[in-house]
Amino acid sequence: MTQTMTQTSSAFEAGPELLRDLERRARPIDLGENRILFRQGEAARGVYLVRKGMARLTRQSGNEFLLVVEAGPGSLLGVPAVIGSKPYSLTAEAMEGAELSLLPAEYFVYLMHTEPMLSFRVLKVLAEEVRFARDAFAH
Numbered sequence: 001m002t003q004t005m006t007q008t009s010s011a012f013e014a015g016p017e018l019l020r021d022l023e024r025r026a027r028p029i030d031l032g033e034n035r036i037l038f039r040q041g042e043a044a045r046g047v048y049l050v051r052k053g054m055a056r057l058t059r060q061s062g063n064e065f066l067l068v069v070e071a072g073p074g075s076l077l078g079v080p081a082v083i084g085s086k087p088y089s090l091t092a093e094a095m096e097g098a099e100l101s102l103l104p105a106e107y108f109v110y111l112m113h114t115e116p117m118l119s120f121r122v123l124k125v126l127a128e129e130v131r132f133a134r135d136a137f138a139h
Helices: 016-023 079-084 107-114 116-138
Strands: 005-008 037-038 046-052 055-059 062-070 091-094 101-103
Touching: 016 046, 016 101, 016 107, 037 116, 046 079, 046 107, 079 107, 079 116, 101 107
Parallel strands: 005 062
Antiparallel strands: 037 091, 046 101, 055 062, 055 091
16 A cells, blocks of 8 residues: 655745746736646646645545645746646645746746746756655655
8 A cells, every 4th residue: 555645845945036036927827716726647838836825736646645745835836847848747736725826838938948047046946846756755
């Protein structure tokens, strides 16, 4: 039987400079009643920025949840899928009261190509996410 690991992580959090740069370019989204941002296996539509509240990220295999992580304000969700032009590897759900913004995939990739300092700061977020995934895998 597979154990589910549940924790809150700062692995998805951007630094203050990156947050300022992305917040001014992102558009707020209205979640309505559907709080699912994206599902594991769906084509990447964009990068989500958690402005307020929390989002829950899950990794599922069959009917079992292998990983459950909560990401707070300042977190970037969906970066690996957008940069890698791959489907999302996790499911992301905004929790009650969360406020989020979206950077569409094409625009986010454009920013990565045209703004080297922004790209470098995003790479730091990705490095933390990889470190978190490796630690989770080790446990």
